[in-house]
Amino acid sequence: MGLTGLEIFKQLPKTNCKDCGQPTCLAFAMQLASGKASLDQCPHISDAAREALDSASAPPVALVKIGKGEKELQLGNETVLFRHDKRFEHPTGIAIAVNDTDAVSDKVQQINKLVFDRVGQVHNVNLVAVVNSSGDAGKFADAVKTAQDNTDFPLVLVSEDPAAMEKALEIAGANNPLICGANASNLEAMVELAKKYDAPLVIKGANLEELASLVEKSGYKKLILDSGAREVNKVLADQTQIRRQALKRFRPFGYPTITFADNPDPIQAVVDAGVYIAKYAGIVVMYTDNPADILPLITLRLNIYTDPQKPIAVESKLYEVGNPGPDSPVFVTTNFSLTYFCVQGDVEAGRIDAYILPVDTDGISVLTGWAAGKFTPEKITEMVNNCGIADKVSHRKLIIPGGVAVLSGKLQELSGWEVLVGPRESAGIPSFIKQRWSA
Amino acid sequence: MAVTIAKEKWTSKVSEMVLGTEPNTVKVGGESTLPFLHFEGEIPNRPITALEVWDLEPTDWPDILKKPFEGVLNDPVAWAKKNVEYGADVVALRLMSAHPDYKNATPDECAATAKAVADAVNVPLIVIGCGVEDKDAEVLEKVGEALNGKNCLIGCATEKNYKTITATAMVNGHSIIASSPLDINLAKQLNILVTEMNLAANRIAIDPLVGALGYGIEYAYSIMERARLGALMGDKMLAMPVICFVGQEAWKAKEAKSPDDENPEWGAQERRAILWEVITATTFAQAGGSIFVLRHPESVKEVKKHIDKMMESNAY
């Protein structure tokens, strides 16, 4: 992917003038190849050489930004086909569509609420796509204005009519919205507008070949690709092609993509969107704001885009939920984020004041930790002895997950604490406490 | 501008497994490309769905999951027939009553149930034990005998109990499910052990012990992708069709179990829960899953609809 030092060296002036701070051009080339220097440190490089080197060293999928400020969405920089090779970089942006014929402000308020708490992090949708379904430029501009006034999410402006787009950009153009977009019949006008506002632009082809030609013709670099396919089987093929070709350095396809989950069957639309999230989509546009539809997709995105090498862990220390006192229960679990937050969430849901001890299992779950010898009576005892829980509570009782009931005897012996075996699922904790807890 | 379609030249394919007896056989596997990339290779068989039947009434299923089976939850034969009506390609009988914590049913009792169910439906049968490895070996030995010649898929065989289960399968003409926890090397090793007993490789289905959406789906997803790549590159011990126990995992998730009023910001439970099961399955289909064991009839309907679409050609 990256160039070798020698390949770079061929493009340098070879004068060894040392202005770059390196003793020779070759030394500078080696520094560049290993990412320790940047091209602009050589003041003598020719424009042709700069362009050749820039494009050769550019990432296979360009980084494209939409919006501004805190909610800016970054896409691209992807380097692989399979997440087991190296993690996927920038999670698929989820856009929710609003028609300019809808009650825009109500709809946007609804979209703003699509925020979910998961494993201690907040996850939300990313974009509001305002669609010019009226075909009327004035109506579109009004809708864009209303959307912009009611949300912090960046906007996708969806219209193929350059006149309508121009009006919308007069309102939203300063905020780096995604212009959606250009096609064979309006390419020049749309590119013109994109350049004027320095905003990212969707280019849609009728198929892959047309898409590649239009990209070439546009001469623009802040692009998002739309292959024109809308049926899930065809979108899968095109998404796969675009990613494969990008990795092979076919330049016209070196940009993030946009997909549209516009299946008229509402459940299948969500299913299709799931495929797009798993298979390389930079953006997926949804036509539903039902949280029951969006929660599974946001969860899928989180899963597909986690780093396969590193489970997400919480710090292994004593945690308090609510206002625990000397009589409060003590729950033992592991420091895998998902596990910890399942327990924490259920303790909270049961309005229980409690202590939680997530034992350091290198961020793996209860049963995985047990099977791997990382969630053992010894390790639990060590944590109980060192975290200060003995000073916090006057009782000597630990509650352990039901899945590892087998640990109880040994743990009791080693720690000297009485061990209560809790339910298998943390969801059972509230009723368990009601029935079984007294300090 | 000309675009040269990028096609991989795979050298091998997933093995093809046949379940059931003529004229009602069902085939899985056989793909010579990655999931649904019709432009690159052959996908002779579609991924299939199974609906679970228990031999005792499940206690911890949420109401929305019990509702479609009202009146048959106590009657495995009637339940199995219902599953066929609901469109399941195969029926997956789970012999939960064998579990020592439940009825501790004897192998003979279980075999009688399995026989009754097999005789009542014309679709192929998957028979799964209660998950206690020793007990499953005893139970499946009898079940295998009782279902002799019916070409069922039985399991789950693990590192500990595979010998008995493999032997039963060989003698009585069944295929087996080989389970190993989310590790490609463990899966491969178990397949080697089973084939060393002379069970044909195309009579094994890999069970990678998947997790649900939000609960470890990404691990299974990657294991399955790697297994499929291995299969296409010629590793015969990874070339088995993959079975995913989706229902069992998805319906454990809080997002599936939580009623409408508990987390109103999550939307209505029924839609959310069914999507939880469906998206878990369809995501695994993208990674290379072949057999999806589901629990809700709506999920079967939606997964099938999706697969219908994915089986349409996308050749260029």
Ligand code: B12
């Ligand atoms: C994902 C996964 C992995 C991932 C690890 C991911 C991670 N960060 O943990 C990977 C692929 C790395 C993995 C590896 C292994 N795994 Co694994 N894995 C799973 C899987 C699919 C899901 C685990 C998970 O994330 N669950 C979700 C979390 C939230 O569950 P949890 O921690 O148990 O928490 C729940 C309850 O325990 C309870 N709870 C938690 N804390 C508390 C506290 C209290 C007080 C109470 C009351 C309740 C409670 O509430 C939570 C929510 O319900 C399970 C199978 C399954 N479907 O469950 C197998 C499973 C856990 N793995 C298993 C095994 C054997 C292994 C390996 C040893 C196999 C191997 N390859 O060598 C390795 C060991 C890893 C190592 N050497 O480090 C077995 C364990 C068998 C057993 N019973 O001992 C399982 C059960 C699979 C199986 N059926 O065989 N695994």
Ligand code: SF4
């Ligand atoms: S500044 Fe440029 S020309 Fe001079 S030595 Fe460095 S690389 Fe060579």
